Amino acid sequence: MSEPPLIELREVTVTSGGYDALAEASASFPEGRSTVIMGPSGCGKSTLLKVAAGLVPPDRGRVLYSGEDLFGLSARRMHALRAASGFVFQDGALWENKSVFENLALPLQIHASSLARTDVEKKVARMLERGGLADSANLRPAQLSAGERKIVSFLRALMNEPSLVYLDEPTVSIDHVAAEKIGLMIRELKARGCSIVAVTHDSRLASTLADRMVVLSAGRVLAEGEFDAVKSNGDPRVRGILSQVLGEIASFDTDLLELLDTHEN
Amino acid sequence: MVAALGRWANRKARDLSYALGFFFQVISETVLFMRRKQVAFRVLVLQILFTGVEAMGIVSLVALSIGAVIIVEGGTILPRFGQTSLLYSILIVVITRELGPILTAFIIIARSGTAIATELGNMVVSHEIEAYMSVGINPISYLVVPRVLGVTISMMALTVYFNFFGLVGSFLVSQLVNPVPFGEYFRELLATITPTDILSTLLKSFLFGVITSVVATFQGFKVSLSVTEIPRAAIKAVGQGFVLCFIANALITVISYV
Numbered sequence: 001m002s003e004p005p006l007i008e009l010r011e012v013t014v015t016s017g018g019y020d021a022l023a024e025a026s027a028s029f030p031e032g033r034s035t036v037i038m039g040p041s042g043c044g045k046s047t048l049l050k051v052a053a054g055l056v057p058p059d060r061g062r063v064l065y066s067g068e069d070l071f072g073l074s075a076r077r078m079h080a081l082r083a084a085s086g087f088v089f090q091d092g093a094l095w096e097n098k099s100v101f102e103n104l105a106l107p108l109q110i111h112a113s114s115l116a117r118t119d120v121e122k123k124v125a126r127m128l129e130r131g132g133l134a135d136s137a138n139l140r141p142a143q144l145s146a147g148e149r150k151i152v153s154f155l156r157a158l159m160n161e162p163s164l165v166y167l168d169e170p171t172v173s174i175d176h177v178a179a180e181k182i183g184l185m186i187r188e189l190k191a192r193g194c195s196i197v198a199v200t201h202d203s204r205l206a207s208t209l210a211d212r213m214v215v216l217s218a219g220r221v222l223a224e225g226e227f228d229a230v231k232s233n234g235d236p237r238v239r240g241i242l243s244q245v246l247g248e249i250a251s252f253d254t255d256l257l258e259l260l261d262t263h264e265n
Numbered sequence: 266m267v268a269a270l271g272r273w274a275n276r277k278a279r280d281l282s283y284a285l286g287f288f289f290q291v292i293s294e295t296v297l298f299m300r301r302k303q304v305a306f307r308v309l310v311l312q313i314l315f316t317g318v319e320a321m322g323i324v325s326l327v328a329l330s331i332g333a334v335i336i337v338e339g340g341t342i343l344p345r346f347g348q349t350s351l352l353y354s355i356l357i358v359v360i361t362r363e364l365g366p367i368l369t370a371f372i373i374i375a376r377s378g379t380a381i382a383t384e385l386g387n388m389v390v391s392h393e394i395e396a397y398m399s400v401g402i403n404p405i406s407y408l409v410v411p412r413v414l415g416v417t418i419s420m421m422a423l424t425v426y427f428n429f430f431g432l433v434g435s436f437l438v439s440q441l442v443n444p445v446p447f448g449e450y451f452r453e454l455l456a457t458i459t460p461t462d463i464l465s466t467l468l469k470s471f472l473f474g475v476i477t478s479v480v481a482t483f484q485g486f487k488v489s490l491s492v493t494e495i496p497r498a499a500i501k502a503v504g505q506g507f508v509l510c511f512i513a514n515a516l517i518t519v520i521s522y523v
Contacts, residue, residue, distance in 0.1 A: 082401025
């Protein structure tokens with residue numbers, strides 16, 4: 001018998017403000033693989049990501065974590081899941097009333113409470129060094145640029161060395177340098193076998209990241225599966241969305257990955 | 266018409282069950298808060314600092330003013346009816362039993378109730394609450410419970426402080442209007458005050474603290490999508506806080522003295 005996927009959504013519906021942000025959406029996210037969720041703006045990608053992360057409960061349908069109901073997990077199991085996962089929000093979602101140091105230290109204080117204060121300080125300093133923000137520990141999020149905020153948000157998600165990471169547009173609305181840094185860290189995560197679920201419009205990031213792909217439109221999953229299979233999907237709606245999302249690239253009848261790799265080099 | 270009424274009743278029932286669910290979760294997390302090793306302890310200390318310590322100035326001023334007004338009015342009117350001795354009863358009834366708790370509640374609702382609702386509303390809109398959840402922090406445990414405890418502790422302490430300052434203020438003004446010896450003044454007050462007065466004041470301040478903080482945090486969390494909801498949440502925190510405190514005040518007075 002095959003292992004159940006790490007995260008599985010079964011006919012999930014989420015209603016928000018009188019309309020269905022997700023409508024009977026089903027998708028699965030296997031362990032150790034990277035799945036990219038794509039679709040036009042406002043189609044429910046972020047909602048799907050948050051449902052998969054257990055942050056937004058569905059109005060109908062089920063979300064399974066290793067075969068168990070995610071929203072029925074015991075407090076202890078949920079705590080363990082949170083320790084093993086990280087979430088990067090589209091707008092950073094940094095805690096504005098805390099310093100950068102406190103933003104990074106809090107996940108450690110929650111999940112590694114036995115760590116001495118000096119160890120926490122060392123680990124935060126190491127992470128800030130990694131993100132190129134070694135001098136920013138005492139700043140407030142409001143004093144950071146958009147790119148720096150995104151990097152801090154990314155570092156916060158990595159504080160507990162998670163094996164599952166959710167990324168909501170990790171490189172959108174930030175400068176090239178910050179996007180490069182985040183892209184590098186995402187590639188490192190992938191290289192060490194971390195399970196990644198990402199929403200992105202960034203074709204370069206998608207090309208280097210995606211093992212699998214989910215295509216969404218108006219809250220419905222149009223296609224889901226291996227990246228190669230989805231990009232060669234014959235459904236004109238899927239091709240239209242990929243073309244729209246990835247720009248001109250996907251509309252060519254060529255290998256998307258090759259083309260994107262060429263762009264990168 | 267009937268359908269609209271049904272929808273309204275349905276919405277109200279849902280809102281009520283949500284509010285009750287929120288309240289019971291706050292209670293259960295408050296019990297657990299005492300037993301856990303909490304990183305939220307710092308939030309509690311900051312809340313006491315903001316709600317209690319920083320409000321001492323304005324509470325002192327209001328209490329002194331009220332004490333002064335009572336002593337001046339009472340000292341002018343009561344002798345005309347030969348009832349000067351009633352002044353101490355009036356001081357206890359007005360300051361200790363009634364105005365002390367309710368005015369302290371008003372001050373805290375206006376300062377901290379609005380601040381809490383606004384802060385939490387902003388945190389919802391900027392996804393900070395979801396960020397807490399994503400790292401395994403229960404927002405009720407980390408954000409609500411320390412605020413409820415902080416506001417309740419501050420409310421009780423400030424009410425005692427208000428009473429003390431109100432009675433001291435009335436003594437100071439009495440020295441200008443109709444000087445009374447210090448010993449006699451406080452002996453008369455102590456002879457007038459009853460254990461029921463003290464218990465009633467403490468019970469009121471405890472309930473007002475719970476009401477103010479739970480209403481403010483609840484309204485803050487009810488903000489869902491937009492920053493335009495935040496001022497509405499703050500207004501509701503004040504309005505509902507006032508109304509519920511008035512009702513609780515009347516109920517406790519009736520239970521205690523009728």
